[in-house]
Amino acid sequence: MRISVIGCGYLGAVHASAMAELGHDVVGIDVDPAKIAALAAGRPPFFEPGLAEILASATATGRLRFSADIADAADAEVHFLAVGTPQAADSNAADLRFVDAAFEAVVPHLAEGALIVGKSTVPVGTAGRLAGRLAELAPHASLVWNPEFLREGYAVRDTLEPDRLVYGVGDDHAASVLDQVYRAAIEAGTPRIVTDYATAELVKVAANAFLATKISFINAMSEIADATGADVTALADAIGHDARIGRRFLNAGVGFGGGCLPKDIRAFTARAEELGRGEALAFLREVDAINLRQRQRAVDLAVAALDGSVHRKRIAVLGVTFKPESDDVRDSPALDVAVQLKGLGADVIATDPEGIDNARARHPQLDYVTSTREALRGADLVVLVTEWREYRALDPVETARLVAGRRIIDGRNVLDADAWRAAGWEYRGIGRP
Numbered sequence: 001m002r003i004s005v006i007g008c009g010y011l012g013a014v015h016a017s018a019m020a021e022l023g024h025d026v027v028g029i030d031v032d033p034a035k036i037a038a039l040a041a042g043r044p045p046f047f048e049p050g051l052a053e054i055l056a057s058a059t060a061t062g063r064l065r066f067s068a069d070i071a072d073a074a075d076a077e078v079h080f081l082a083v084g085t086p087q088a089a090d091s092n093a094a095d096l097r098f099v100d101a102a103f104e105a106v107v108p109h110l111a112e113g114a115l116i117v118g119k120s121t122v123p124v125g126t127a128g129r130l131a132g133r134l135a136e137l138a139p140h141a142s143l144v145w146n147p148e149f150l151r152e153g154y155a156v157r158d159t160l161e162p163d164r165l166v167y168g169v170g171d172d173h174a175a176s177v178l179d180q181v182y183r184a185a186i187e188a189g190t191p192r193i194v195t196d197y198a199t200a201e202l203v204k205v206a207a208n209a210f211l212a213t214k215i216s217f218i219n220a221m222s223e224i225a226d227a228t229g230a231d232v233t234a235l236a237d238a239i240g241h242d243a244r245i246g247r248r249f250l251n252a253g254v255g256f257g258g259g260c261l262p263k264d265i266r267a268f269t270a271r272a273e274e275l276g277r278g279e280a281l282a283f284l285r286e287v288d289a290i291n292l293r294q295r296q297r298a299v300d301l302a303v304a305a306l307d308g309s310v311h312r313k314r315i316a317v318l319g320v321t322f323k324p325e326s327d328d329v330r331d332s333p334a335l336d337v338a339v340q341l342k343g344l345g346a347d348v349i350a351t352d353p354e355g356i357d358n359a360r361a362r363h364p365q366l367d368y369v370t371s372t373r374e375a376l377r378g379a380d381l382v383v384l385v386t387e388w389r390e391y392r393a394l395d396p397v398e399t400a401r402l403v404a405g406r407r408i409i410d411g412r413n414v415l416d417a418d419a420w421r422a423a424g425w426e427y428r429g430i431g432r433p
């Protein structure tokens, strides 16, 4: 099929490349000329495992093109909207300016029978509003909301082999067109839920609210574990054996960040308040508060490890991205911890395999080094805040030779506490004795 993907960020660039990989004829559109130039040259503008390969092969065949001119999307049968919906500058609500602008920009170019497919995460009610506007401006076209559930770090696989497909539709025709787009996944048995706009929009934010709640639940347990000498990782293993609970997303630590979970639970809360149902989601405020407290707890542990003051102490911060296998530093707990330590007067040396450029652009006041050894050399304290494989694999004996003081805070509970203590380290995890 002929497809356009409007917005080529973390979601859109992967979606465009994956659709071309499936054999569709795709044009990616973005307002950022630098991003378009990189993508058109077959270079991913961000780090995402597997993206470089499918981007290069699809651009080489000519099945995947990029343009900054929306008119180049005119002959597409299906237009995916994948622009950002960040938190508004002055409230918890989602900023829908980019969705509205992209929608208004594509409408004049819609061919007879064209389909607009919303992928961005939006407040419930947005699709209904846009469908009303489409009926006025281009009654020959229709709209579907098809939320995206990919995880950064696994984005290519999640797009090609999703857990489920959700279509919020206004008519049956739209669903059959989208079935052609996703034929490969449907034939492979991917569950497909066809529903109304509001339900589809809610499925997305409900899923993220549930995941965020699960993480904050275990982080709340980690606070109680710290107060009682219990071990939150053993607790998570034990409750996780109950299939109704499940072990995944029960890793206590510095908490969740990124361009999705934090802003999505806030936008969901704000939308519930607009609907006069703020109380129903009041618990999400607590989920957010617990999450932010985890960052403070890591900072407090650092201060305690250095006998009450980090001032002028050299602290190696391992990781700046919000999770491993991504260069994304949006609302990153790791970067937040580094910035807070710097604010307390520490000499922070931060390192990360992929995130340094993005981190430096946001927080130029920190010192960054690309080599882990260089970050560790002479450190009074090591703080592991993003669980990159390289950091999980650190050898306590070898690491001890590099540092000035054998103190480590494991902000992701991924190290073998016994092994580190045996090598003479003062080890502190989150909710671990």
Ligand SMILES: NC(=O)c1ccc[n+]([C@@H]2O[C@H](COP(=O)([O-])OP(=O)(O)OC[C@H]3O[C@@H](n4cnc5c(N)ncnc54)[C@H](O)[C@@H]3O)[C@@H](O)[C@H]2O)c1
Pocket (backbone or CB within 6 Å): 006, 007, 008, 009, 010, 011, 012, 029, 030, 031, 032, 035, 082, 083, 084, 085, 098, 101, 102, 105, 119, 120, 121, 122, 148, 149, 150, 151, 152, 259, 260
């Ligand atoms: N990142 C993820 O893992 C992920 C997963 C699922 C859903 N989402 C949702 O997808 C949406 C996009 O997220 P993202 O992380 O890709 O954001 P992003 O900021 O990385 O990308 C958004 C892109 O849209 C472009 N853009 C803005 N206005 C435009 C316009 N009028 N026309 C064309 N392009 C325009 C921007 O230049 C940018 O490249 C959000 O709603 C997000 O919540 C993201």
Ligand SMILES: O=c1ccn([C@@H]2O[C@H](COP(=O)(O)OP(=O)(O)O[C@H]3O[C@H](CO)[C@@H](O)[C@H](O)[C@H]3O)[C@@H](O)[C@H]2O)c(=O)[nH]1
Pocket (backbone or CB within 6 Å): 121, 148, 149, 150, 151, 152, 153, 208, 211, 215, 248, 249, 250, 251, 252, 253, 254, 255, 256, 257, 258, 259, 260, 261, 264, 322, 323
């Ligand atoms: O047990 C856990 C699991 C995750 N995290 C943290 O939670 C954050 C989010 O992780 P993850 O959900 O894997 O990353 P995202 O790529 O942001 O993906 C989420 O947000 C996307 C955008 O909406 C959705 O599409 C995905 O389904 C949803 O998982 C990261 O900071 C993780 O470190 C924890 O602290 N403990």
